Amino acid sequence: MDAKTVDAGLLQSRYRLTKQRAAVLRALGDGAHLSAETILVRVRTEMPAVSLGTIYRTLDILREIGLVQIFSYTGSAARYEAALEKHHHLLCSVCNSLVNVRVDGLAELAQDIARRERYSNIDFSLTIVGRCNDCTKRMN
Amino acid sequence: MDAKTVDAGLLQSRYRLTKQRAAVLRALGDGAHLSAETILVRVRTEMPAVSLGTIYRTLDILREIGLVQIFSYTGSAARYEAALEKHHHLLCSVCNSLVNVRVDGLAELAQDIARRERYSNIDFSLTIVGRCNDCTKRMN
């Protein structure tokens, strides 16, 4: 997702494209999974006065527009990422790192279930929690 | 999961089987997805002095032992349920109701990915979010 796409997304919406919003999008530009706090830190390097409130408000707008995706898991801060192609997550139960994966065939599986149970307008997400390779090595 | 299974689970663990813990398990006995608050209310009908702290501590222990499963989703209280057979969730985006479903073939899919990405000791969960049948009808 390049800067133009991003700005276009905001401009087409009913929201204004402000410096703060652009900066939040830039902070997420490298595809990282960041907490609101971390985004605040990143944004403050170029704009020291932004507040955490603005970060949250911005993230919420960006999610609504579909530019940002939220990952939250029991008992810790949510992590935000730029919404690129549909993907799922591997969460390490030791170091809490998060990795994206495509899961072929999952869309069909989810659609079948939704149809059978009569759910419409669905979205779906798979989270796999386990010990990542680095942490497994480190534990020997 | 009957009362004996439950009590056995606790007894075999390093934890004591107290009235409070038994009551929490009983509160979840009907297979519902309950918030800690709701569990508190249920437990208090037979034991008015229990505290919310105890509910949370108990749920955490039960989760550790594997008797309870947590479902949490961005921006609201977690819901707890008795851990029966492995299943996944359909969450209604309108009324927030939660429904259990078995998803055949998902275990294999998840295992393949975990193997490829070198994650061990995995667990996985699929959440499908959409509009349930009742809410779809209600919106016409």
Next chain:
DNA sequence: CTCTCTGCAAAGCATTTGCACATTG
């Protein structure tokens, strides 16, 4: 100029924790 956005600080909510006493095995 009007409407939207922002910073700030306070509030909100779910969850966790320290401590002194009660209960369990």
Next chain:
DNA sequence: CAATGTGCAAATGCTTTGCAGAGAG
């Protein structure tokens, strides 16, 4: 009776919100 569990209330951490001023179109 020694170890663990509990109630209470305060603390915590993340997120949201009211308000008054700043900025955009």
